[in-house]
Amino acid sequence: MILPTKVFAMPTHPFTIVISGKGGTGKTTISSLLTRSFIDIKEKPVLAVDADPNANLHEALGVKVSETLGSMREEAFTRKIPPGMNRHDYVRFRFRQALVEAEGFDLVAMGRPEGSGCYCFANDLLSECMKELEREYRFIVIDTEAGMEHISRGTIGKPDMLLIVSDPGARGLRTLSRIREIATQLGLEPAKIHIVFNKYKTGTAPVDIGNETPIAIIPDDPKVEAADLAATPVSQIPAGSPARIAVRELAEKISSFAKEQISA
Ligand SMILES: Nc1ncnc2c1ncn2[C@@H]1O[C@H](COP(=O)(O)OP(=O)(O)OP(=O)(O)O)[C@@H](O)[C@H]1O
Ligand SMILES: [Mg+2]
Numbered sequence: 001m002i003l004p005t006k007v008f009a010m011p012t013h014p015f016t017i018v019i020s021g022k023g024g025t026g027k028t029t030i031s032s033l034l035t036r037s038f039i040d041i042k043e044k045p046v047l048a049v050d051a052d053p054n055a056n057l058h059e060a061l062g063v064k065v066s067e068t069l070g071s072m073r074e075e076a077f078t079r080k081i082p083p084g085m086n087r088h089d090y091v092r093f094r095f096r097q098a099l100v101e102a103e104g105f106d107l108v109a110m111g112r113p114e115g116s117g118c119y120c121f122a123n124d125l126l127s128e129c130m131k132e133l134e135r136e137y138r139f140i141v142i143d144t145e146a147g148m149e150h151i152s153r154g155t156i157g158k159p160d161m162l163l164i165v166s167d168p169g170a171r172g173l174r175t176l177s178r179i180r181e182i183a184t185q186l187g188l189e190p191a192k193i194h195i196v197f198n199k200y201k202t203g204t205a206p207v208d209i210g211n212e213t214p215i216a217i218i219p220d221d222p223k224v225e226a227a228d229l230a231a232t233p234v235s236q237i238p239a240g241s242p243a244r245i246a247v248r249e250l251a252e253k254i255s256s257f258a259k260e261q262i263s264a
Helices: 027-040 057-061 070-078 087-098 120-132 170-185 222-230 242-263
Strands: 015-021 046-051 105-109 139-144 161-166 193-200 216-219
Touching: 015 027, 015 170, 015 242, 027 046, 027 057, 027 105, 027 139, 027 161, 027 193, 027 242, 046 057, 057 105, 087 120, 161 170, 170 193, 216 242, 222 242
Parallel strands: 015 139, 015 161, 046 105, 046 139, 161 193, 193 216
Antiparallel strands: none
């Protein structure tokens, strides 16, 4: 899978955050709460990118996705293009259809890659169309699939920040060390890699987290669980719920980082 690295290099480029981590650690939950929090602190518009083939970020954000970029490839080349449109126009037209516009954010789902497991087409399409979007995003939040494959294939590009979500247990810690190692080997500056501990249960014995200094510790929150059980958008849990407060603080930290980077 290849993520939209080219958009990272736009002149007035938005601050791009990739959310990575082991399966089920809370990547999608945090991606959606982070998107929500940026809007709450007026750092908008946000582009939320669902780069997990098993797309579910839209549900967490409470919007519907009818098209993915991955599903467009075949059509863009083979289907009869409507009269009066060239392929380029058609692709842009379809991209507009894939882009879900909502209050304060847009969402695009990459979908499944074509046979070879390559997202090149969808990625080029996204980069090409992004340049033409009138909206200037403040932040791009990219939710990825579980594991390390997208990292080890060198496909996360060079985001401004890589957040590795982990539970504060020994296995989680091992996975996050491996993700960090690979990302660093691939040229991402260590200063851009941060750890988020999620589902932290108060009262539990402090885990030995070695030298790790997490950028955020998100508590285990019954409201998140309740949203999951009721299949309601997790990004809409009450503003006073612990996970939402913690992610808002994270958004504020990231916003300061982004401002420092611009003024540097
Ligand atoms: N802070 C939290 N408190 C309570 N439950 C949580 C919290 N964060 C996530 N969860 C729950 O953990 C489960 C996994 O969360 P989520 O789907 O966000 O993880 P993921 O890393 O995106 O998973 P996948 O690897 O399958 O994409 C969900 O049931 C979710 O409700
Ligand atoms: Mg997920």
